[in-house]
């Protein structure tokens with residue numbers, strides 16, 4: 001039984017008969033969709049979001065905002081039309097295991113009139129959150145609790161102002177506060193104090209989207225972000241494909257000396273997942289981007305790499321799976337914060353790869369991966385979509401890998417098993 005109440009189904013990971021050759025369209029970005037939903041709920045007029053991701057994380061975000069009074073409806077063309085309304089409780093918010101919901105919605109709830117209660121999956125109760133709740137308290141909110149479950153008792157407005165936080169455990173602490181800040185009476189000035197903030201490209205994405213919504217934001221100074229109070233403009237957006245969700249498919253080309261194209265790969269993007277291009281190149285793959293998309297052609301043998309993934313931690317499970325299939329040692333650094341992701345990803349990757357005969361060691365801030373001949377076995381997913389897809393990548397080359405819970409990919413990519421099967425039909 002899974003935390004969201006559905007049954008787990010062991011999934012025999014298909015082995016590639018040969019090189020995969022496929023074109024795989026990938027649905028919209030989780031990070032763009034959930035930011036757009038929040039901004040649209042705070043805007044003055046209705047918004048339209050075309051090509052949003054429909055997955056557990058984005059449906060939870062939509063449900064959370066609906067519970068606070070926002071109208072979110074499907075259009076016949078599959079877009080989301082978002083009609084803002086006065087924010088109000090009482091409401092019960094299910095965060096599931098979505099970092100974006102548990103960190104982006106509390107600041108929205110602080111603007112609501114009434115009580116708003118939050119909870120989530122058992123693991124979500126352990127993910128770092130206190131920083132956001134303490135910050136909201138300092139900005140004037142009445143917050144009861146320091147982790148999930150907790151409650152915010154809103155009066156319909158928040159003072160805002162200056163706050164110093166330690167965002168070294170998650171960039172989402174900063175993004176969450178910034179997204180709602182134009183609606184705080186005094187806006188916000190956030191100062192980060194502590195070890196380096198991870199996933200900075202995700203904060204840059206937040207800043208870019210605030211500007212798209214006409215919000216005045218200053219991020220000139222390192223570790224300081226300032227948002228002026230003001231109206232939030234409506235959004236009229238085409239959501240880009242999710243480049244981090246594209247990564248396992250590109251990895252399949254890299255792992256099988258095949259060729260995979262992902263259509264619609266943006267020329268310019270704020271998505272951190274774009275870094276997969278440079279990573280695959282370092283491992284020996286060839287890349288080509290044109291109007292048909294991004295095409296990756298895998299090498300005969302992947303090379304080991306030494307990479308700092310501090311900015312793009314969400315690519316780690318995919319990169320680690322590839323590294324376990326490479327010709328030499330890899331070292332991944334700068335990712336201690338992954339211990340607070342969907343699961344402790346460093347421990348999970350080490351345990352699962354080593355259970356198949358691998359040699360992965362944890363360091364203080366990452367992983368050392370020595371490729372070994374691997375054998376089949378059960379690959380546990382730990383309710384982590386990216387662990388599940390990492391198991392699928394290994395299964396391409398290692399017979400008889402069974403992913404214990406492939407349905408957990410529904411967090412961001414419910415169609416993953418079908419998309420993977422379609423890709424493999426093309427293997428020659």
Ligand SMILES: O=C(O)C1=C[C@@H](OP(=O)(O)O)[C@@H](O)[C@H](O)C1
Nearest residue numbers: 031170171172198199202313314
């Ligand atoms: O803001 C976002 O959309 C995200 C920020 C990052 O979080 P962390 O900074 O907690 O790593 C990333 O890993 C996550 O998948 C999505």
Ligand SMILES: C=C(OP(=O)(O)O)C(=O)O
Nearest residue numbers: 097098099100314341342
């Ligand atoms: C860390 C991730 O998710 P979340 O938004 O739940 O933090 C992820 O998708 O890799």
